[in-house]
Amino acid sequence: DVKVTQSSRYLVKRTGEKVFLECVQDMDHENMFWYRQDPGLGLRLIYFSYDVKMKEKGDIPEGYSVSREKKERFSLILESASTNQTSMYLCASREPQGAPETQYFGPGTRLLVL
Amino acid sequence: AQSVTQLGSHVSVSEGALVLLRCNYSSSVPPYLFWYVQYPNQGLQLLLKYTSAATLVKGINGFEAEFKKSETSFHLTKPSAHMSDAAEYFCAVSDRTGNQFYFGTGTSLTVIP
Numbered sequence: 001d002v003k004v005t006q007s008s009r010y011l012v013k014r015t016g017e018k019v020f021l022e023c024v025q026d027m028d029h030e031n032m033f034w035y036r037q038d039p040g041l042g043l044r045l046i047y048f049s050y051d052v053k054m055k056e057k058g059d060i061p062e063g064y065s066v067s068r069e070k071k072e073r074f075s076l077i078l079e080s081a082s083t084n085q086t087s088m089y090l091c092a093s094r095e096p097q098g099a100p101e102t103q104y105f106g107p108g109t110r111l112l113v114l
Numbered sequence: 115a116q117s118v119t120q121l122g123s124h125v126s127v128s129e130g131a132l133v134l135l136r137c138n139y140s141s142s143v144p145p146y147l148f149w150y151v152q153y154p155n156q157g158l159q160l161l162l163k164y165t166s167a168a169t170l171v172k173g174i175n176g177f178e179a180e181f182k183k184s185e186t187s188f189h190l191t192k193p194s195a196h197m198s199d200a201a202e203y204f205c206a207v208s209d210r211t212g213n214q215f216y217f218g219t220g221t222s223l224t225v226i227p
Contacts, residue, residue, distance in 0.1 A: 004157075033215075040123065042204060043158075043217040058214075090157055102148070103215060105157035 003027070004093050004106035012112045019078040021109050023091030031094035032074035033058075033103065034066065036087040043090065049074055081113045116141045116207050120218035128226045133177075133192040135221050137205030140186060147188045148206040148215075149179055158204060164188060175199070200225045 007022035025032065031050050035043040035058075045058030049068040063085060067075040078085055088110050092103040121136040139145060146165050150158040162173025169181040175198075179190045188205060205218040 009155075035217075040219055042219040043206075043215075045214065048214075092158075102160055102163060105150075105159070107157040108155075110155075 004091060004104050006089075006091055006106040006109050008109050009107060010110050010112075012114065013078075013081050014114050015082060017078075017081050017113075019081050019111065019113075021076040021078075021089055021091075021111070023074045023076070023093075023106055024072050025074075025093035025104070026072065027093065027104075028071065029093040029095065029104075030071070032068065033092040033094070034064075034074065034076045035090045035092065036060070037090055037108070038087050046076065081111075083113050085111065086113045087111060116145060116209060116214075116216045118205050118207050118216055118218040120203075120205050120221050122221055123219065124222045124224065126224040126226055127195045129197055130194050133190070133195045133199065133223065135190040135203050135205075135223065137179075137188045137190065137218060138186055139188060139205075139207045141207055141209070143209060145207045145209065147179075147181060148208070149173065149177070149188075149190050150204045150206060150217075151175075152202045152204065152220075154201075161190070161203075195223075195225045197225050197227065199223060 004025045033048040034046045037043050047066040049055045065077045090108045091106040117140050119138045148163045149161040152158050162171045164181045172178045177192045202220045202222045204220050208215045
């Protein structure tokens with residue numbers, strides 16, 4: 001089974017702090033994704049990465065950056081956290097090209113910015 | 115551009131009753147379609163997926179969905195609801211590259227004993 005883990009389940013930070021959310025997958029997937037989930041808005045894609053050191057903006061990249069130094073690890077960075085970034089953050093990993101496209105999700109990190 | 119619309123943000127059914135969660139999509143190319151379930155305080159788990167094979171797709175936990183191109187729909191059904199089905203359900207569409215998934219806003223299912 002694919003396993004996608006996220007470093008924290010719950011996180012509380014103060015406005016202006018730099019925040020790192022870590023995601024690790026153990027199936028050698030090339031593609032990894034960061035979403036945020038908000039009530040009534042569903043999941044919205046922040047960034048995705050299709051290879052080491054490669055990244056692409058999703059629908060709502062403002063206020064976020066990402067890092068992919070190793071294939072198994074994809075980090076989401078909030079350079080200066082703001083209260084409107086309080087949300088549930090979900091990381092996902094995708095099967096290799098040629099397989100039916102399916103994303104596997106981590107358990108999520110619930111971030112509260114005070 | 116692709117998008118997904120889930121009709122009804124909250125659905126309540128009695129235990130043993132039919133579950134019907136609605137999803138309509140828009141896509142300019144043949145899409146891949148997915149249903150995910152999210153239990154409280156957990157990530158999303160794949161229920162089933164349509165990838166242009168059989169139009170009736172069977173998933174885990176007794177759920178199934180039918181792809182209807184003429185109606186641009188991919189509704190999720192289960193003949194008999196169980197208490198453990200209470201969760202939030204998301205419909206999603208992607209193009210063939212899979213680089214962009216578009217999720218619906220979710221439907222929260224309540225099962226009444």
